[in-house]
Amino acid sequence: MTLLRIEDLDVHYGDFQALSGVSLSVDHGGSLALVGANGAGKSTLLRTIAGAHPATGGRITLDGTGITTAPPHHRVRAGIALVPEGRRLFPSLTAEENIKVGGRAWPLDRVYDVFPLIARCRNRRAALLSGGEQQAVAIARALASGPRLLLLDEISLGLAPAVVDDLYDVLAVLRAEGTALVLVEQDLARARAAGDHLICLLEGRVVLATAAADAPLEKVISAYFGTSQ
Amino acid sequence: MNAAVQGVLLGGGYALIACGLSLTFGVMRLVNLAHGDFAVCGAYLALVLAHWQHVPAWYTLPLLLPAAALAGAALHVTVLKRALRGGELSPVLVTFGLSVVIENLLLVYASADTRGLPGGAWSQASIALPGDVVVSWIRLTGLLTALVVLGGLQLLLARSAWGRRVRATADDPDTARLVGIRIRPLLAGVAAIAVATAALAGVFLGLISGFDPQSGGLILIFAFEAVVIGGIGSLWGTLIGGIALGLTQQLVGQWHAQYAVLAVHLLFLLVLAVRRWT
Numbered sequence: 001m002t003l004l005r006i007e008d009l010d011v012h013y014g015d016f017q018a019l020s021g022v023s024l025s026v027d028h029g030g031s032l033a034l035v036g037a038n039g040a041g042k043s044t045l046l047r048t049i050a051g052a053h054p055a056t057g058g059r060i061t062l063d064g065t066g067i068t069t070a071p072p073h074h075r076v077r078a079g080i081a082l083v084p085e086g087r088r089l090f091p092s093l094t095a096e097e098n099i100k101v102g103g104r105a106w107p108l109d110r111v112y113d114v115f116p117l118i119a120r121c122r123n124r125r126a127a128l129l130s131g132g133e134q135q136a137v138a139i140a141r142a143l144a145s146g147p148r149l150l151l152l153d154e155i156s157l158g159l160a161p162a163v164v165d166d167l168y169d170v171l172a173v174l175r176a177e178g179t180a181l182v183l184v185e186q187d188l189a190r191a192r193a194a195g196d197h198l199i200c201l202l203e204g205r206v207v208l209a210t211a212a213a214d215a216p217l218e219k220v221i222s223a224y225f226g227t228s229q
Numbered sequence: 230m231n232a233a234v235q236g237v238l239l240g241g242g243y244a245l246i247a248c249g250l251s252l253t254f255g256v257m258r259l260v261n262l263a264h265g266d267f268a269v270c271g272a273y274l275a276l277v278l279a280h281w282q283h284v285p286a287w288y289t290l291p292l293l294l295p296a297a298a299l300a301g302a303a304l305h306v307t308v309l310k311r312a313l314r315g316g317e318l319s320p321v322l323v324t325f326g327l328s329v330v331i332e333n334l335l336l337v338y339a340s341a342d343t344r345g346l347p348g349g350a351w352s353q354a355s356i357a358l359p360g361d362v363v364v365s366w367i368r369l370t371g372l373l374t375a376l377v378v379l380g381g382l383q384l385l386l387a388r389s390a391w392g393r394r395v396r397a398t399a400d401d402p403d404t405a406r407l408v409g410i411r412i413r414p415l416l417a418g419v420a421a422i423a424v425a426t427a428a429l430a431g432v433f434l435g436l437i438s439g440f441d442p443q444s445g446g447l448i449l450i451f452a453f454e455a456v457v458i459g460g461i462g463s464l465w466g467t468l469i470g471g472i473a474l475g476l477t478q479q480l481v482g483q484w485h486a487q488y489a490v491l492a493v494h495l496l497f498l499l500v501l502a503v504r505r506w507t
Binding site: 047050051052071072073076077081082084088090091092093097098100101102103141142145 | 408410411
C-alpha cells in the first residue's frame with residue numbers, strides 16, 4: 001500500500017526550475033534510493049517533501065492525504081521526518097536536547113539502545129561532537145517524532161566507512177519495524193543495497209526508475225551522467 | 230563603598246530593562262529600537278491604572294504585565310513577523326518607526342511633562358547599613374526583581390521544552406521548522422516576554438526617577454550597552470553588563486558627577502574596542 005505519492009512535482013528557485021515533473025511512490029515500510037550528480041535536485045526533492053520548499057506544481061500525498069501545501073510542522077505530525085544534508089544540529093544544544101527537540105515518540109532509553117554512540121556524549125554540546133556522533137544524533141532527532149517516512153540526505157557524507165555501516169545497520173532495523181525510507185546516497189553500491197527501488201535524477205528530472213536489485217550498475221552510471229539520453 | 234553599593238543597585242535596574250532586548254536579539258535577531266519606548270509605555274499605563282484605582286503603582290502589575298505580554302505578542306504577529314522577513318535592515322527601520330510613533334503619540338496624549346509613579350510610603354523608605362551605606366528599598370527591590378526575572382528566564386530557557394525550542398530556533402530557524410517547531414507562536418511568546426519585562430522595568434523607572442515621552446531613547450542606549458558589554462544574547466551577561474554600567478556611573482559620579490554618564494559610554498566603547506582586538 002502506498003505511503004508517499006508524488007505526481008508531476010515542479011519546484012522553482014526564482015526563474016530556475018530545480019525539479020520538473022517528478023513522480024514517484026513509496027510503500028509503507030518500503031525504501032527508495034535517490035541518486036544523481038550534484039545539482040540534480042535530490043536534496044531539493046527531500047526538502048520539498050519535508051515542506052522546506054514550496055512546490056510550484058504537482059501533488060504530494062501521504063497515505064492518500066494531500067500535503068502539497070502543508071507547513072513543515074503538519075508534515076512532521078503526519079509522520080514525515082527529514083535528516084538534512086550536513087546534519088544541521090542545533091549547535092548550542094546538547095546531543096540529548098537536540099533529540100528532545102525532535103519529539104517524544106521515542107523514549108530516550110530506546111534511542112540510547114539503538115545508538116550507544118549517543119549515550120556516551122548525551123550531555124556534550126552538538127558543536128563539539130564528532131561527525132559520526134552528529135549524524136547519529138541527527139537521525140535520532142528525526143526518529144524522536146515517530147516518523148512513518150524517514151528522509152535521509154547523504155548521511156554517509158564525510159564519515160568513516162565503519163561508522164556508515166553502523167548507521168545503515170540501524171536503518172535496516174527501522175525498516176524491519178515498518179518505517180519507510182527515502183534516502184539520497186552518492187555511493188551507488190550502497191544506494192542499490194539499501195533501496196527496494198532506485199530513482200536517478202538528472203537536472204531535476206527522473207531519468208531512471210527501477211527496482212534497485214534489477215538495476216545493472218552500468219545502466220545507473222549512464223543515467224547518472226546523462227549518457228543514456 | 231556606598232557608591233559601589235548604589236552602582237550595583239542601579240545596575241540591577243539597567244539589567245531589568247536590558248533583559249528583554251537581550252532575549253529578542255538573542256532569539257529573534259531583532260534589534261528592537263522601540264524597546265525603551267515599550268518601557269515608557271508600561272510606566273504610563275501603570276500611571277493611568279494607579280490613578281484610576283487610587284493605588285500605588287505596584288498594585289497595577291497583575292493587570293499591566295499580562296496586558297504588556299499580550300501587546301508584545303500582538304505586535305509580533307502584526308508587525309515584527311513581517312519585518313523579520315524583510316532582511317536585516319527592515320526590523321531596525323520598523324522598530325525605529327515604531328519608536329517615533331510611540332513617542333509622538335505619548336507627546337500628544339500625555340504631554341511632555343515629566344511624571345513619576347506613586348509607590349506609597351514604602352517606595353521612599355531606605356535602610357542604613359554600617360559604613361554610611363544607605364540602601365533604598367525600591368532600588369533593592371529593582372535589583373532583586375532583575376535577579377528573579379533573569380534567573381527565571383534562564384531557567385525557562387535551559388530546562389523547559391519551550392526553552393529548548395527557543396534555543397533551537399535561535400541557532401537555526403530553518404532547521405527548527407523542519408523538526409516540527411512552530412516558529413510564529415514561539416516568537417510571539419518571546420516578544421510577549423520581552424515587552425512584559427520592558428513594562429516591568431518601566432514601572433521601576435517611574436518609581437525610582439521620572440519619565441516623559443522621550444525617555445525611551447536614553448533607556449534604549451543604556452539597555453543596548455548592558456547587552457553588548459555582557460555579551461549579546463546572554464542573560465547572565467546582561468546582568469553583569471548592567472551592573473558594570475551602574476558601578477561605572479556611580480563610582481565616576483562620586484568623583485565628578487558631570488562625567489558619570491560619559492564614563493558609561495566610554496566603558497561601552499572600550500569593551501567594543503577590546504572585543505575587536507581580541
